[in-house]
Amino acid sequence: MKRLFVLWLILVPIFLAIGAEAKSLKKGEVYRSLDGRFIEVISSSEFEMNLGKDTIIGQYDFKGDKLRVVITVMGTKIVTYYLLTEEGLRDEKTGEVYYSKDALAALEKKKEEKQKREIEKLKKTMVLVKGGCFDMGDTFGDGESDEEPVHTVCVGDFYMGETEVTQGKWQEIMGNNPSRFKGCNDCPVENVSWNDVQEFIRRLNEKSTLNKGGEGGIYRLPTEAEWEYAARSGGKKERYTGTSNEAELGEYAWYDENSGGKTHPVRQKRPNGLGLYDMSGNVWEWVSDWYGEDYYKSSPKDNPKGPSTGKYRVFRGGSCVDSPRFSRAAVQDRAEPAWRDSDIGFRLAVSAQ
Numbered sequence: 001m002k003r004l005f006v007l008w009l010i011l012v013p014i015f016l017a018i019g020a021e022a023k024s025l026k027k028g029e030v031y032r033s034l035d036g037r038f039i040e041v042i043s044s045s046e047f048e049m050n051l052g053k054d055t056i057i058g059q060y061d062f063k064g065d066k067l068r069v070v071i072t073v074m075g076t077k078i079v080t081y082y083l084l085t086e087e088g089l090r091d092e093k094t095g096e097v098y099y100s101k102d103a104l105a106a107l108e109k110k111k112e113e114k115q116k117r118e119i120e121k122l123k124k125t126m127v128l129v130k131g132g133c134f135d136m137g138d139t140f141g142d143g144e145s146d147e148e149p150v151h152t153v154c155v156g157d158f159y160m161g162e163t164e165v166t167q168g169k170w171q172e173i174m175g176n177n178p179s180r181f182k183g184c185n186d187c188p189v190e191n192v193s194w195n196d197v198q199e200f201i202r203r204l205n206e207k208s209t210l211n212k213g214g215e216g217g218i219y220r221l222p223t224e225a226e227w228e229y230a231a232r233s234g235g236k237k238e239r240y241t242g243t244s245n246e247a248e249l250g251e252y253a254w255y256d257e258n259s260g261g262k263t264h265p266v267r268q269k270r271p272n273g274l275g276l277y278d279m280s281g282n283v284w285e286w287v288s289d290w291y292g293e294d295y296y297k298s299s300p301k302d303n304p305k306g307p308s309t310g311k312y313r314v315f316r317g318g319s320c321v322d323s324p325r326f327s328r329a330a331v332q333d334r335a336e337p338a339w340r341d342s343d344i345g346f347r348l349a350v351s352a353q
Contacts, residue, residue: 025060025067031088031098039069039089039098066092126159126350127275129226134235136228137296138330140244146293147330153225154302157352160222160230163266163277164188164285164347165200173203179263180342186265188283188345194313194337197221197286197346204348221288222349224332225304227316231280231329233273239328241279241317242272246324253281255327259320263343280327283345284315291334312336319343 025041032038040048042057049058049071058071067082067089082089088100099107133154138147168185170192171177178191192200204219222230231241238244242252250258251270263282271277279285289306291314306314312334318327321343325331335341 029100031100032104033096033098037098125162126348127162127230128352129158129160129230129234129274131156131158132229132235133301134229134232135237136225136299136330139237140239140328140330143328143330144332146296146332149296151296151299152301153229153299153304155223155226155229156303158222158226159350159352160226160274160276161347161349162271162275164283164345166266170200173200173207178340181263184263184265186267187263188266188278190263190283190345191340191342192286192345193340194286194335196340201348218350219348220350221286221346223303223305224287224289224314224316226349227285227287228329230274230276231272231317236273238272240324241276241329242270249280249324249327253278253318253327254320255281255318256321256323261321263320279317280329281318281322282320283317283343284319284333284341285317286313286315286344286346289314291332315344 024044025047027041027043030038030040036050038050042048045059045061047058047060047069049056049069056071056073058069060067060069062068063081065083067084069080069082071078071080081092082098083092085097087097087103089098090096131154133152135150136153137150138144139150165188166186167177167179167182167189170179170189171185177189178196179187179189180191181187201219201221208218229235232238233242240246240249240252243249249255252272253269254264259281266282267277269277269281272279290308290310291312292307292310295307313336314332314334316332317329318331326333335344
């Protein structure tokens, strides 16, 4: 019995120590939520908790296998129970997780790997446009006054949609089809305003694992300079997209002489030198810029984004009901952001990673 009593005296403190270790949080440990809020352990019974703009001190202890957190907000005591998991601290009621440093790092790594897979998928529907400098505007001397003066512009690398956004893609993201020429999932969506397109892009970015947050997300409209550079097969001196010969335009574009007055499925004509389809004809394409009649006179050289404000947004490229003159790579047109028409659609752009 004496031996057992001595053994008990030795083992009880060990068991108590193990239990205490299992029921404590490491001082200095920080747990973070996905939206940036945090819980930092500052002692064996206290923590600092970030709640948006405010940071408060609270108390914690253990009730069985649960961590009880107590904070006081405007005189009201709030008690929350958390479960200790491999990820960190999981709110027993809401399921929200405050991740440990290692778990958050693993989560970020997993997200990065998913983003890489998404980029590979993206490359199948978009074309990488290597940036460069080119002469933007009426390089053939047969355009409108707002296409002058011809000026040198340089753009960085970006991705451009291989085709215009289709009715099928719009239906998938928005749950409706506003197009006049319905019954053709592979035809470009049309009858969408610039504002409608911004809502489409917002929803698309919400669904995309590429979206890292921040202004604009990942998908966007191309700038006018990016659009013209891409339409000219990478800044070449091309009157139309893919050719300067009007006799060859029908090989590249649906316009008034071959379209029958309606849109057609994408990828039916020859692509331009970058592998982009329907940059001339089929539907006009919204770009991100405000319209400025004299903007070319003061446009910056590097990555111009158009006037800072305005009344009209620009669209480019001509449509199935327009003549060759309006299918030129340099031609501009514009409308108020809320304007819809059955010959106006868009294509997407993505800044190069």
